[in-house]
Amino acid sequence: MPHELPKAYEPGAIEKRWAEYWVKEKIFHVDTPGAAGAKAPSLGASSGTAEAVPSRKALQGGATKVVPSREDFQGGKTAVPSQEGRDPSVRPVFALLLPPPNVTGSLHMGHMFEQTQMDIVVRWHRMRGFVTLWLPGTDHAGIATQLMVERQLASEGKKRQELGREKFIERVWEWKRLYGGKILEQMKRLGASVDWDREYFTMDENLSRAVREVFVRLYEEGLIYRGKYIVNWCPRCETAISDLEVKHEEVAGKLWEIKYPVVGTDEFITVATTRPETMLGDTAVAVNEKDERYKHLHGKKVMLPLMNRAIPIITDELAQPEFGTGAVKVTPAHDPNDFQAGLRNNLPQIDVMDEHAQMNQNAGPYAGMDRYAARKRVLEDLRLQGLLVGEKEHTLALGKCDRCGTVVEPRLSEQWFVKIEPLAKVAIAAVRNGEITIAPENYQQIWLNWMGNIYDWCISRQLWWGHRIPAWKCSCGEVIVAREEPKTCPKCGGSELKQDTDVLDTWFSSGLLPFTTLGWPERTRDEEVFYPTSLMITGFDILFFWVARMIMFGCHFMHGHKQDPAIKEASGWADRKDDSVPFRKVYIHALVRDADRQKMSKTKGNVVDPLNVIEKFGTDATRFTLAAMAAPGTDIAFNESRTEGYRAFANKIWNAARFMFMNVDRIEPGLRPSYEGSSAGVAGFDASLLEDRWILSRFNRTAAEVNEALETYRFHEASNRIYDFFWGEFCDWYLELIKPRLAESADLNTARAACANLVNLFDGALRLLHPVMPFITEEIWQAMWAGAAPVKSIALAAYPRADERQVDLAAETEMAIVQDLIVSVRNLRAELKIEPKVKVPIEVHAGEPAIRKLIEQNQGAVERLGGVEKIAFVDGSLAKLAGARHTARFDVHVIYERKIDVAAESVRLKKELEKIEKEIAGGQHQLGNEGFLAKAPAKVVEGLRKRQQELAVLKEKTESKLHELVSS
């Protein structure tokens, strides 16, 4: 059946079709190797072709050295672990956990960027024969989701309190059922190759059970405790939040100075504060012990203005003589520093605010006022009493709630905490010892620094949506922490037990995902096979929120875990000792910003919706853009114009395919690729002609470079290499070169052979490109196979690897000469302003007989691609002739009666001459430098000398041309 393809690539329908196909056919589903009931290697089995999937044989490369090493090309180790002497039934495993998007979320560019990188890595591994698991799921996202539903209620004029806890939670579940799957649906459109059969939600019953198990164990180990401390309190969300959830913002504020009268004297002591309303809860004034100014006041008391309460003057390190007046008001219930000072000095804690940040009854006359109203009144009242003695401008870092932006209030409250130090210690060791590697490298140090300075983690949230804390309080006061609801109190036997109303921080449960998603606390085959996961790809923004917690929990709860040794070894982790870590490697990707480098955010309104971009240019082009810009370390500013360029690339691929099909349909309609599942080189390719030897060699070296780049997450390099190969070499040169062989006038056998080469090379190129552009490659690949593909999807075909035997450096050198000749002729034609249709005769002076032979052999190509009528070989140098060009290997002269704009041409020549002279001067300077001759590598010196010789000829030639031009 002839292939009829539209002239321009139309991604929309094609991408949608394959996205659905992949899901429906479960292309990305993976059975756990060795699990009861698991179909053995399902991939190959499904097609009935044993070698359909990259096999062990393909991976090990047989007797010959197949994968080029760094010396061969540009360096590095090969990616696939060596399989020598190993059980051939054991395939390497690659497991990756998708950072679960919030159920409330919809896909933004950051997701797409992250998922594109993950998908490239995952598809690459899968194609290289790894048992590949990419595990998807969504996060219940406590605060975010609750907020969302609260807003929905608000629009109906309701409050969650009116509904009550149970009804509200039901409502959230309903919301989740309706909208929660949106982001996963969008992921399908991106082609994310996750195992949809394993999708989870963090509030699933099994995961919730695991959360309770973890909580109880940590409690029993003394690593979870309950206490009354200062926490960050969001008065809008009415919950405690962790330090990480507070975002600081520099604000121009004020520093007020207030006089407190010293009891029994007529002296005053002046304190400074940015939050005057908290003075209502002061329980002391602190001065530094060494501060001479206040020595005489030690042991005295001050009368707290407005409240008329006598409070002591204490000495404490809290007060630093250099700052302000050197005296500090101490409010243990409303400031973390003061809280600590309060504990040191046994001060009472007077809480003057409620959960809404309104003043409570402890605030006396100010009770019932909002904190800012109270502030205003306090200042007014102080001013009236003449006690407000200063008001200074002061910039301060105001803490705001990450979720809702409300100013956070430090608040004394009873919360649950995780004692972090013992967990952090182990996690730090795991990274220090290289059990987990963090890339790019500089993040490792950042992470370690941060881990060395963390505080205990407040894990309770006063929310309704989330994992409820498994603690119950008896009327007798006993607190029971248990996996399941206790019936009676073990202390008093009473049955009036009330469960703690708080829920856990969302990150508490997501920190467990690397093992809970694999079945923990049950001991499962999944866990044996896939834990530790191989890699974690995520953004810097959740390095501490999430990555740190996963490492701490993983190391703690999976302590002593052993990965199946055979699988571990086959997967290339034999050198790692510790199998408790949640992942072996962490790769921190850059952040996507808008075209102006601003962080994308809804409030700024600069969010680029990836689905719009996809709609315009196609998923493949969008993915390629992201991959091509994903240089490790630097943030990327997303720019649509790049995507436009890559849409053109997709179109180019499309049209190259049309060209191929056009020829196949005419010459040999039943032709299929020869590929049978081997990953090395190109199968069924007859490389006897120069262009064939050349493109085959280029393909293999490109494959080597791409693999190399992917190994170190240099996605931009990998995609650019493929781009250059496909467009710059395959399309621009190879296709042009083989056209005569495919022409209708050509010999049928020649045409058939050329067709076979084309098909086989194209097949390899598609496989090479597939991880970056999965849709267009699938479409063309399936069309090439016309239903007879050895596997169900190109995603299951083998990823190309360099075959050393197909690398032909001589062909590359020779081809470069031919190309140089053709380009030279084109240049000269342009200079001489020769009409494109006019064929011209040329003269060539070859430096050596071999060069002449080479050109003779490729005469047809030169004539066709250079617009040449006839080539005449001459003995003498042609360098000095007008309309000629000199190179290291040959001189070429285009014979044509010039019609040149003398003025313009002389300007051009002068400019060229200037450039040459400048380079000569530079070179001579270097060559005249003894230090250079002595210290620079011989290769560099030699190269420079050679270049100087060439330049000299070039200069002479240009000068004579210029002379001739002026004199004529």
Next chain:
RNA sequence: GGGCGCUUAACUCAGCGGUAGAGUGCCAUCUUCACACGGUGGAAGUCAUAGGUUCGAAUCCUAUAGCGCCCACCA
């Protein structure tokens, strides 16, 4: 207050010790039977600034300036 990153062609970015690169845009030219989302050719950069190290610096070091991030319980 600490820490980090960026500054290369008009634009967006690679390169990170040995002759300045790509894509887009621009100019000229071509509708040649894969592709005008194309072909061919071309113009375009004191690689932020100032010092230093080196035979040699866009690349390493030190300052400076601009931009941007992250961390931080000095009232």
